[in-house]
Every structure is written in structure tokens, then in C-alpha cells.
Amino acid sequence: MSIDDIKSTFFAECADLLSELEDGLYRITSDGADMDTVNAVFRAVHSIKGGAGAFGLDSLVSFAHIFENALDIVRNDLSTLTESSASVLSEAADKLSDIVACAQNDEPVEGVEPIQAKLAKEFHIQSSHKEAAESIDYAPVAISLGDLGAEEAPAGNSYTITFKPHFDLYLRGHDPQRIFRELRDLGTCTISCDTASVPPLDRFDPQQTHLSWTITLESECSEDDILAVFNWVEGSCEFTVTGGAAGSADGEIDIDAFFESLGAGDGGEADPETAELLEFGTPGIVDNGELAPEEAHAALDGPKDAEAAQVGAKKLDPQNARADSDSKPAKTIRVESNKVDRLINLMGELVISQSMLAEKINEAGFGTASPPSLALTELQNLTREIQSSVMSIRAQPIKPVFMRMSRIVREVCGITGKKAALSLEGEFTEVDTTVIEGLFDPLTHMIRNAVDHGIESGEKRREAGKPESGTIRLSASHNSGRIAIVVADDGAGINRPKVFEKAVEKGIIAPDAKLSDQEIDELIMAPGFSTADTISNVSGRGVGMDVVRQSIQSLGGRLSISCEPGTGTVFTLSLPLTLAILDGMLVRTAEQVLVLPIAAVLETLKPQKQDLVEIARGEMCVRLRNDLVPIVDIGHELGFSDRKTEFSSSIAVIVESANGTPFAFAVDAIEAQQQVVIKSLESNYCHVPCISAATILGNGKIALILDVDELIASGGRRQAQKDRQQLVA
Amino acid sequence: MDNQAHEKMNQEEFIVFKTGAQEFCIDIRCTKEIRGWTASTRLPHSSDYVVGVINLRGTILPIVDLAKRMGLDSAGPGERHVIIVVQLNDKLFGLLVDSVSDILNVKASDLRPVPEVNANTAGNIFRRVIVLESRIICEIMLDWVLPEIGSIAA
Numbered sequence: 024m025s026i027d028d029i030k031s032t033f034f035a036e037c038a039d040l041l042s043e044l045e046d047g048l049y050r051i052t053s054d055g056a057d058m059d060t061v062n063a064v065f066r067a068v069h070s071i072k073g074g075a076g077a078f079g080l081d082s083l084v085s086f087a088h089i090f091e092n093a094l095d096i097v098r099n100d101l102s103t104l105t106e107s108s109a110s111v112l113s114e115a116a117d118k119l120s121d122i123v124a125c126a127q128n129d130e131p132v133e134g135v136e137p138i139q140a141k142l143a144k145e146f147h148i149q150s151s152h153k154e155a156a157e158s159i160d161y162a163p164v165a166i167s168l169g170d171l172g173a174e175e176a177p178a179g180n181s182y183t184i185t186f187k188p189h190f191d192l193y194l195r196g197h198d199p200q201r202i203f204r205e206l207r208d209l210g211t212c213t214i215s216c217d218t219a220s221v222p223p224l225d226r227f228d229p230q231q232t233h234l235s236w237t238i239t240l241e242s243e244c245s246e247d248d249i250l251a252v253f254n255w256v257e258g259s260c261e262f263t264v265t266g267g268a269a270g271s272a273d274g275e276i277d278i279d280a281f282f283e284s285l286g287a288g289d290g291g292e293a294d295p296e297t298a299e300l301l302e303f304g305t306p307g308i309v310d311n312g313e314l315a316p317e318e319a320h321a322a323l324d325g326p327k328d329a330e331a332a333q334v335g336a337k338k339l340d341p342q343n344a345r346a347d348s349d350s351k352p353a354k355t356i357r358v359e360s361n362k363v364d365r366l367i368n369l370m371g372e373l374v375i376s377q378s379m380l381a382e383k384i385n386e387a388g389f390g391t392a393s394p395p396s397l398a399l400t401e402l403q404n405l406t407r408e409i410q411s412s413v414m415s416i417r418a419q420p421i422k423p424v425f426m427r428m429s430r431i432v433r434e435v436c437g438i439t440g441k442k443a444a445l446s447l448e449g450e451f452t453e454v455d456t457t458v459i460e461g462l463f464d465p466l467t468h469m470i471r472n473a474v475d476h477g478i479e480s481g482e483k484r485r486e487a488g489k490p491e492s493g494t495i496r497l498s499a500s501h502n503s504g505r506i507a508i509v510v511a512d513d514g515a516g517i518n519r520p521k522v523f524e525k526a527v528e529k530g531i532i533a534p535d536a537k538l539s540d541q542e543i544d545e546l547i548m549a550p551g552f553s554t555a556d557t558i559s560n561v562s563g564r565g566v567g568m569d570v571v572r573q574s575i576q577s578l579g580g581r582l583s584i585s586c587e588p589g590t591g592t593v594f595t596l597s598l599p600l601t602l603a604i605l606d607g608m609l610v611r612t613a614e615q616v617l618v619l620p621i622a623a624v625l626e627t628l629k630p631q632k633q634d635l636v637e638i639a640r641g642e643m644c645v646r647l648r649n650d651l652v653p654i655v656d657i658g659h660e661l662g663f664s665d666r667k668t669e670f671s672s673s674i675a676v677i678v679e680s681a682n683g684t685p686f687a688f689a690v691d692a693i694e695a696q697q698q699v700v701i702k703s704l705e706s707n708y709c710h711v712p713c714i715s716a717a718t719i720l721g722n723g724k725i726a727l728i729l730d731v732d733e734l735i736a737s738g739g740r741r742q743a744q745k746d747r748q749q750l751v752a
Numbered sequence: 753m754d755n756q757a758h759e760k761m762n763q764e765e766f767i768v769f770k771t772g773a774q775e776f777c778i779d780i781r782c783t784k785e786i787r788g789w790t791a792s793t794r795l796p797h798s799s800d801y802v803v804g805v806i807n808l809r810g811t812i813l814p815i816v817d818l819a820k821r822m823g824l825d826s827a828g829p830g831e832r833h834v835i836i837v838v839q840l841n842d843k844l845f846g847l848l849v850d851s852v853s854d855i856l857n858v859k860a861s862d863l864r865p866v867p868e869v870n871a872n873t874a875g876n877i878f879r880r881v882i883v884l885e886s887r888i889i890c891e892i893m894l895d896w897v898l899p900e901i902g903s904i905a906a
Binding site: 372375615660661662663702703704706707708709711712713714717719723724725726727 | 791792793794795796797798805806807810811812813814843844845898900901
């Protein structure tokens with residue numbers, strides 16, 4: 024490993040630390056400061072400083088040092104953290120990430136002094152603090168001792184156990200030796216055997232038991248632990264336990280109570296198998312000896328186990344649980360993403376070969392219950408599982424991207440002099456990394472726009488009776504196999520007359536065009552459109568929303584806009600969860616096999632003649648219960664066939680559009696339902712309208728994957744054009 | 753020996769193929785492989801010279817009917833056609849031609865610039881012209897074949 028490799032590792036770690044820093048500062052500003060968060064922030068800065076020192080990145084070290092000093096002051100006295108000082112810290116964090124970026128590219132750093140001065144002023148940093156910061160290293164990490172729910176047993180209990188097996192015990196295949204061994208595991212045992220009742224040899228009956236034992240046990244264990252040892256032999260022996268701190272002097276064991284406690288012991292889910300067995304919770308199962316003593320042991324001992332204690336903690340307090348998982352991060356490894364990509368590609372090939380195999384088995388005439396088919400089903404289940412595990416490797420929370428947006432908001436606010444806060448929701452939503460990477464630029468653009476164009480200036484907001492500071496809501500959520508990201512501002516909304524005017528001015532639409540509100544809103548996504556009167560530093564260069572829309576589309580996503588004048592604008596991004604594999608429905612129309620994403624399919628039906636209605640101008644609808652659903656003739660829409668007028672021989676696949684309204688796609692037949700591997704058409708060709716990608720079927724042929732929304736929209740556009748033509752005529 | 757090597761250095765290799773009853777060629781270094789015709793999948797809303805896409809060992813490969821692209825008579829794809837897989841920048845695509853006839857080693861002195869017949873068209877379609885004793889073969893400018901690719905790169 025060369026120094027450069029180590030350096031690049033350092034920068035990779037820096038990126039992680041910076042996002043941790045950003046995250047911490049966000050939590051401080053939104054939820055108020057607590058010691059853990061401040062410590063986390065401090066640690067992040069400290070680690071960056073340490074690493075930077077090793078590589079001789081002096082500018083980074085000196086800035087991180089001052090930053091660290093400021094944080095140290097906060098750490099020592101949380102009351103120093105005010106709104107203004109928090110914003111200075113945020114600014115410093117932004118600068119720090121700039122300096123890291125500059126150091127990475129070997130560029131000179133600019134504008135450090137003003138921020139340094141601000142930090143020094145805000146926190147009254149004197150040189151003496153330097154030493155203080157140096158002397159303090161990592162803050163102690165809280166360690167949970169995991170004594171939750173554990174039996175308190177004072178050390179050094181002394182128990183006296185008497186044990187007299189019945190013959191029964193031997194019949195059942197038990198062996199007293201096992202019991203002694205287990206007792207020995209609990210502590211120090213002194214075992215004495217009472218041979219007094221052993222008869223002389225001539226009177227010896229091998230069918231009788233004659234031995235009994237007395238055991239003294241020095242142990243820290245509880246009485247229950249001892250009872251657990253005898254768990255398997257109860258009923259076929261006499262035994263008593265005396266002594267211990269609890270002082271259950273008489274030593275009579277209440278077996279029922281004991282088993283009740285055993286049933287209640289499932290708080291310690293140390294071993295999933297045990298937990299499963301215990302879920303039945305019945306002494307019966309325990310009784311018939313299916314549960315190995317070790318497992319029962321674990322079940323009783325469970326709460327002592329650290330992991331089990333954590334489970335307990337989570338049950339008790341979900342918030343604690345988060346802190347817990349924070350302090351004990353899952354073990355991770357850094358893997359180059361192209362290795363994972365390769366795995367995913369191979370996964371794709373596997374899915375294709377699997378469907379080839381399925382086709383061959385089908386051709387050979389094996390029934391669904393035949394051994395080859397059953398083996399195939401097994402394989403398919405496995406493949407699916409492997410696939411989801413592989414995909415989950417690449418899935419990551421969207422949080423880092425979201426966190427970077429708060430910086431964008433701050434910067435744009437600084438330039439425009441407006442006030443706005445960013446509120447985040449669903450930042451733990453997991454998305455494929457490739458999608459996350461592609462999201463940064465479009466989101467940045469939209470956030471900039473939201474502050475620059477969306478949020479009004481302070482006075483205007485006051486006049487409109489809104490709080491002076493605007494709010495931008497950024498949320499992510501899973502929505503029927505896709506991820507929905509919403510960027511909403513509470514600004515003035517889209518100024519429709521102005522947009523219309525500008526669009527005419529720029530020659531995007533004809534002056535006499537008649538557009539609905541929705542269509543006017545969508546004009547802002549037209550190429551070369553910009554409404555800002557003055558071209559600001561931030562946005563308004565005319566390469567705006569159309570670029571955003573294109574980049575979203577290249578991710579296989581859609582961008583929609585809705586706006587309520589006066590109350591704000593909402594942009595909704597809908598993106599696929601992954602760019603690799605999709606559950607598809609194979610349909611045939613005009614001799615072509617096409618793939619419909621299952622996520623979009625609501626149901627399929629064979630329309631009866633009386634259910635088909637002709638709405639004006641040859642547009643057909645099918646009756647779906649109490650609704651009329653417009654029919655889209657896919658074959659015609661794609662230019663494969665002439666327009667159909669007769670749909671009674673077709674099959675209608677009811678799909679849901681982006682805004683939730685149903686449409687019926689007319690197809691000739693439904694061929695199959697299977698997983699398909701998404702293969703880009705763009706990699707060797709270009710974007711094809713109404714087609715999102717292609718795939719390779721089991722027979723080696725290519726099938727196109729339909730873009731449901733584009734298909735619907737293209738039908739809709741045609742309709743709108745027709746309407747307009749009619750209006751003009 | 754030296755002389756021969758030098759001569760080799762100054763030579764370029766071309767793949768010569770027939771389409772629309774004419775001979776054309778392309779630089780052999782752009783050629784990845786030559787394969788028989790397999791049924792393609794049509795692409796909606798595409799130019800008429802784009803036959804469709806085929807599966808080339810897991811890669812989606814667009815196929816261009818070269819005759820149609822050049823405005824020559826084309827009977828449409830059939831069993832006898834061959835596909836020349838070519839690479840342009842980082843994109844792969846297939847040229848549907850009637851048959852591959854030759855691999856030519858051409859001396860630099862036999863390569864001529866395209867005559868300015870009708871400046872725009874010929875200059876765009878052809879890169880150079882090979883003039884041999886008995887044959888004249890135009891080298892196809894691959895950038896021109898599939899403008900859909902060009903527009904993405906631009």
C-alpha cells in the first residue's frame with residue numbers, strides 16, 4: 024500500500040466523518056444539543072485533524088484545531104450553544120469540508136480567515152484552550168453492562184443439593200454424571216455419594232436404585248440455574264436444593280412455579296432456536312426432552328448475555344435503542360463498489376440462465392409437481408434471496424445526500440438574504456447507491472430553486488401572514504416498489520401568468536396556446552426556461568428544471584410538480600429502488616413481447632363486450648366495477664400496429680399511473696410473470712420513448728420494458744393536442 | 753526485411769462488405785466480430801434504418817440496416833444477411849450487410865480523400881476512398897451511421 028492509497032483511505036474516512044459532523048450539527052440545530060451529539064461532532068473534527076496531521080495537511084490541521092477548540096468549549100458548557108453559535112459551527116463545518124476537498128485536489132484554500140475569526144469571536148477562544156484541547160482525547164464511550172432483567176445473585180452462594188434418582192431416571196437414558204458435570208460448570212462442587220442403602224450382593228436387585236448424592240456447590244449462580252440442571256430429570260428423582268442468599272431453606276421445589284419462570288424466561292432471546300421453542304412457551308415441550316439442557320440454560324441465563332440485554336433495552340425504550348446501536352456500530356468492511364457491481368451483473372446473468380432453465384424444463388413437458396420443476400422452484404427461491412441480499416449490499420440510507428442539502432439551504436440563504444429552514448423526513452429510507460449518487464445534483468438544483476424562487480423575501484412573507492422564515496420539506500419514503508422523494512416549499516408557488524408570458528417570450532409556446540394550470544406548471548421544466556428577472560448567482564441561468572428532469576429520467580425516475588399559489592410548490596420525484604432487476608409481467612402485443620413492471624400493475628381482466636364504452640372521438644374506455652378506465656392500445660402507441668377499434672379479444676392490464684389514476688393497457692396475451700434483468704438501452708443506443716430499458720428473456724431474445732407513465736403521458740399528450748385542435752377548429 | 757516492415761507499417765486493413773449491390777469498407781480496428789443474422793426486437797419510434805436490438809452475449813446491441821441508412825434498396829433483414837459488430841467510442845452497434853467479401857491490406861498511397869461531389873452528403877457519409885486497379889471502395893464514416901449515438905455523446 025503506497026502513501027497515496029493511505030491518503031485516499033483518509034479522504035474516504037473524511038467523507039464519512041464530515042457527514043457524521045453534518046448530521047450531528049443538524050441534530051443540534053433541530054433537536055437541541057445533548058452531550059452525546061456534541062461529543063460525536065467533536066470526535067469527528069478531532070479525527071479529521073489527527074489524520075490531516077499525519078499527512079502534513081497544515082491548513083486543514085490549523086482550521087480543524089480552532090474548530091475543535093470551539094467544540095471543546097461547547098462540550099464543557101452546553102449553554103454556550105446558542106442559535107448564533109450553532110450557525111457559526113455549521114459554517115465552520117461547511118468550510119472544513121471545503122478545505123478537505125481542496126486538500127484532496129491539492130488546491131489552495133480560500134476564505135478561511137473570516138470563519139476562523141468568527142469562531143474565535145463567538146467562542147472567545149484564547150490560546151490557553153489549545154492546551155486543554157490537546158490534553159483531552161476521545162471522550163469515554165458509554166458501555167452498557169447489560170444487566171437488564173438479570174437475576175441478581177450475590178457472589179459466593181453456597182447450596183446443598185441432595186439428589187436421589189429413581190430407577191425411572193436410568194430407564195429414560197439419563198445419567199447422574201451429566202448432572203454432576205453441569206453442576207461443576209456452575210461452580211465448585213463437592214460431591215459425596217451415600218452408599219449406605221446399597222444392599223449386600225446376594226440381596227442386590229439390579230432393578231432398584233440404591234445410591235444418593237449430596238452436593239455442596241459454591242457458586243455465583245442463582246437457584247434457578249441449579250433447577251435448570253435438574254430440568255430433565257424432574258419426576259424421576261428426588262432432589263432438594265438448600266442454601267443460597269435467597270435462603271429458600273426448606274429446599275422444597277415448586278416445580279410448577281419453576282416452569283412458569285422458565286416460560287417467562289424468553290426475555291433473553293439469545294438463541295433464535297431457543298426463542299422459537301420457548302415461544303410455544305409450554306412445559307410440555309420442555310418436558311418431552313426435545314430441548315437440550317444447554318439451550319434451556321441459555322434461555323434462563325439469557326438476560327446476562329450482552330446481546331440479549333440490548334434486545335431488552337430496545338423493548339424498554341426505543342430511543343435508548345438508537346443510542347445503543349450508535350455506540351455499538353455493526354461491523355463493516357469497505358468494498359470497492361465495482362466489485363459489488365460485478366456481483367450484481369453476475370446475479371443478473373444468473374437470473375437469465377435460470378429463466379432459460381425454466382423454459383427448457385417447461386418445453387420438456389415436466390409438470391409443475393415433477394421433481395425437476397420442484398427443484399427449479401427451490402432454485403428460484405434461493406436466487407431471489409441471494410438477489411435481495413446482494414441488492415441490500417448496495418442499498419444505503421439516503422441520509423448523506425439529505426444532510427448535504429442543509430448546507431445548500433444555508434448557502435443560498437446567505438446569498439439571497441432570505442430565511443429558510445430545511446426539515447427532513449425519512450432520511451433512513453434505503454436506496455440503491457447508484458440512485459443516491461445520481462440524486463445529488465438534481466436535488467441540489469431543486470433545493471436552490473426552492474429557496475431562490477420558491478421562498479419569498481421576509482417582508483413579503485410577513486405581508487402574506489406567514490412566518491418570516493420559510494420551510495423546505497425534504498422527505499423520502501418507499502411507495503409500491505419505488506422511492507418517492509418530495510421537495511416542498513411553503514413559498515409563493517408558481518406565478519402562472521408570468522410563466523406563461525415568459526414561455527411565449529422564449530418561443531416555447533404559441534401566444535394563443537390554451538394551457539391548463541398543470542400544463543403551465545410543467546412549462547418550468549421545458550428546456551431553456553427561466554423566470555428570474557435578474558440572473559442571480561444561485562439559479563436562473565436557464566439550465567434549470569429541464570436538466571433536473573433529464574437526470575431524473577436517466578435514473579429511471581419521474582418528476583412531477585404540483586402547486587397551490589400562495590402556499591407553495593411541491594416537487595415529487597419517483598425513482599426505482601434499484602437499477603438492476605425488476606419483477607415484470609410479460610405481455611404480448613402485435614407479435615412483440617414486452618415487459619410491464621409488476622409494481623405498476625393493479626389487476627388484469629378480459630373485458631366483455633358490454634363493458635367497453637366508446638367515449639367521444641374513438642377513445643375507448645373499459646368499465647372496471649364502477650369506474651370507467653381509458654384504454655391505451657400499447658401496440659399502436661409504440662407504432663407496432665394500427666389503431667385497434669375492437670378490444671373484446673384483448674386482455675386489459677390495469678396499471679396505475681404516477682398520480683394514482685388507473686389506465687387499461689390493451690394487450691393480446693399475458694405470457695408469464697418473472698424477474699427480469701434490467702439492461703440499459705442507453706449504453707449502446709439512446710433513450711427510446713415509452714421504453715425504460717430492455718431485458719433478455721429465457722430464450723435469449725430481447726424484450727423491452729415499458730415505461731408505464733411515459734406511455735400514459737404520450738397517450739394523454741396526443742389527446743390534449745387533439746382537444747386543442749378541435750378548440751381551434 | 754526492413755523495407756517490408758516499413759511497408760506494413762504504412763498499410764491499413766479494411767473489412768470489405770457488400771450491401772445494396774455495392775461494396776463498402778470499414779477500418780478493421782473498429783470491427784469486433786462478424787456474426788449471422790438473428791431475429792431482432794423492434795424499437796418503437798425509431799428511425800426506419802434501425803432494425804432493432806439483438807442480444808450479443810448479454811449486451812443489448814442496436815442493429816442498423818446500412819443499405820437503408822444510405823438510401824439504397826434494401827430487402828430488409830433475412831437469413832442470408834450478416835451483422836458486423838463495430839465499436840465507436842465506447843458504444844457497440846451492428847451493421848446489417850448482405851455479405852462480407854474481403855479483408856484488404858491497403859497502402860497509404862492508395863487511400864484518397866473523398867472527392868467533393870456534393871460537399872455535404874458524400875463528405876459526411878464517407879471517410880476515405882480506396883482506389884485499386886480494378887475496384888473503388890468507399891470507407892464508411894461510422895460516426896454518421898447511428899446519429900442517435902452521436903447526439904448522446906455531444
